[in-house]
Amino acid sequence: MAGRRWTRWVVAIPMAALALATVYPLVFTANVAMKTRREYVLDRFSLSDAPRWDNIASAWTSVGMSRYFLNSAVVVTCSVALLLLFGSMAGFALARxxxxxxxxxxxxxxxxxxIPFQVIMVPLTRVLAGTGLVDTYPGLVLAYVAQFLPFTVFLMTSYYSTVPAEVVDAARIDGNTAFGVYWRIMLPMGVPALISVGVLNALFCWNDVLIALLVMPSAEHRTLMVGVTSLRGQYSDDIPVFASGVLVAAVPVLVVYLFLQRQIADGVSAGATKG
Amino acid sequence: MPPGAAPTPVRPAPTPQPLGAVARRRGPRTELLAPFVLVAPAVLIIVGLRLWPLVLGINFSFTGDGDRNGMPVGLDNYVTLLGDPLFRTALRNVGLLVLLLPVAVAIPGLLATFIYLRTPGHRVYRAVYFFPAVLSPVIVGAIFNLLLAYDGPFNEVLAVVGLGPVDWLGDPDVAIFAVAGVHVWATFGMALVVFLAGFANLDPSLLDAARVDGASLPQSIRHVIVPGLTRTIQFVFVTTMIGLLTSMFGLLFVMTGGGPEASTYLPEYYIWVQQGQFNQPALASAASTALFLIMLLVGLAQIGVLRRAGREG
Structure with missing residues (x-):
């Protein structure tokens, strides 16, 4: 028994070290974002003596992160709304x-x-270009919806399969049409799954860079992640501002993770256990 | 989740209500069409923007670029691909990643085992390990650009231990491993969560029995956990491989741009460069089709190997 406890602690130490290695890079970046250039050059690791928000401010304004942030927010909101609507409609029909x-x-x-995006990215860009949707918000929204819809339909179908058929029958007997059952019963009952799938889709869209680069080439349409990629060239000599830009882009995701960790993990593992 | 678990709402006996009667009378035609209307948006989008492009792309890969735009050229693009040093590097790197795959699966598998066995702090670890998985590859790449710079903090720490500075992103022999390592750092939490979901379906009495019989931890893993999680392990193998082949673009784009000396090309990056930079969409389509075939092959081979291993166990 004592030996068993001993092995447990032998494992616990590398696990703690790994946990540190998981968190530290972001902590380091946040700390750098609070430093002056001089402080960073002198010592990378020391805590900045006074947090300097002006790095954040200059990343937000002069680099145009605020514009990119807005672009991303609009595109992600529309994409997720459509994904949840179409995904739950199809999921209900397929399951019930x-x-x-x-x-x-x-x-x-x-x-x-x-079908990975890389396999269809050339012809998809052509199809979108042919319909005049390249470099427009609807174009990017459609590209995201197409990319993540199969996953959404799959998860919504397996969720709705767990709703007892009696629920649907009872609603039908009450005089609901199929659309009524969908709107009044299935949509409200699907909320837990919709939250989980919605958060995952929001992360996928927010974090994407390849689709955004292809579909939204012009500078004023950049999404936040594309904006981050352009930071490197502009601020290679001002690391604290660079780190601030990265931090600004990471914060919304961190907040979402803090509050919706369970739902995110559930969504990821639902894909595995139901497949 | 067992279907019977959710409470069935109790409904009053159906009474013929005008509303219901209307719905049913309006019924037959709309009701027959209803399922089709419900699936229509999803079907249209997926057919139009996924399946149709797939067909177009394969078709397109047999046509020419530039002067021969649109003309059928047979297998020319594929011949060009195989002769292109960039594409060969991309294929070589796919090979390297396949070799790394067992490590990328074993790490989260072991960690999940320890978390399942309630190593001190297991609750915290689950949340902490998963956290990089929600960050964009772009953000991860930017952070590691800072950390792995030649005069960056990582080398500074190594110097304290007495190890020479390594040019993580500037040495052609090292860079692809650095990028792959960062990818594993960023995604092992994803596989970990999947493993933990698999453990939830494992019968705990089997492990207890093994412990009573005096089995060591490695023995328990080999004889109880691995056979009990065959399906989960298969799933993680396949998804990790798909991840290595299709979600490293962001890291490559930010960290190396395919360099140094074009040593960090992967098929997805090659497709991007041929399409975007060199304006050779037909060649890019051929590379896309090749990537699709690689993924099919790797997926089938893995499933075959694991299935055989599962039967022997």
Missing amino acids: LRFRGSSALYLGFLAALF
Whole structure:
């Protein structure tokens, strides 16, 4: 028994070290963001003696992070709203309505899940360009919806499969049409799954850079992550401002993680256990 | 979640209400069409913006670029690809990543085991380890650009221990491993959460029985945990490989830009460069199709190998 406890602690120490290695890079960046250039050059690790918010302010204003931030917020909000709407509609129909070809359709959605964006990025850009959607907000929103819809449909279908069929039957007997059942029963019942899937999709869209680079090439349409990539060139000699820009881009995600950790982890593991 | 677990709402006996009657009378046609209307937006978007581009892309890879734009050229693009040193580097790097794959799966697997066995602090670790997985590769890459710079803090720490400075992102023999390492740092929490979900389905009495029989930890892992989690391990293998092949673009774009000496190309980066920089979309499409084939092969091979291993165990 004593030996067992001993091994446990032998494991605990590397695990603690790894936890430190997981958190420290961001702590380091946050600390650098609070320093002056001089302080950073003299000593990278020491705590900045007084937090300097002017780095953050200059990243926010002069680099244009505020504009990029707004672009990202608009695109992510619209994309997630459409994903949840279309995903829950299809998920309800596939899980709880019987119709011809429903199982073939479900397999089709599953297959679409395994087409990586890299494989279709050239022709997709052409299709969007052909319809005049390149470099427009609707274009980027559509690209995100197309990218993450198979996953959303898949998770919503498996969630709605756990809703007892009696619930749907009872609502039908009460005189609801299929659309009524969807709107009055399934949508409210789906809230836990919608939150989980919605948060994950918001993270995917917020964090993406490849799709945004392809679909929104012009500078004033940059999303926040594309903006971060352009920081490096501009501020390679002013590391604290660079770090501030990175921090500004990371903070919303950190806040979301702090409050919705459970939902995020649930969404990730639901994909695994139900597949 | 067992379907019977949720309480079934008790409804009053159906009474013929005018509303219901109307709904049902309006019924047949709209009701028959309802499921199709509900799936229509999703189907249209996925067919139009995923399946159709896939077909277009494959078709496109057999046409020419530049002067031969749109003309059928047979397999020319694929021949060009195989002769292109950049694409060969990309393939070589895929090979290296496949070799790293067992490590990238074993680390989260072991950590999940220790968390499952309630190592002191397990609750905190779960949350802490997962946290980099929510950060964008762009942010992760930018942070590690700072940390791994030649005159950066990481080398400063190494110097304290007496190890020479390593040019993490500037040495062609090192850079791809540095980037892959950062990718593993950023994503192991994802696999960890999946493993923990697998552990939730493992029968704890099996582990207790093994412990009573005096099995050591490695023995328990080999004979109880690995066979009990075969499906989860398969899933993590496949998703980790997909991750290595398709979600390193952000890191490469920010950390190395394919360099130094074009040593950190991966197929996805090659596609991006051919399409965006060199304006050779047909060649890029051929590379896309090649990437798709690689992913299919790797996925099938892994499933085959793991299935055989599972049967022997």
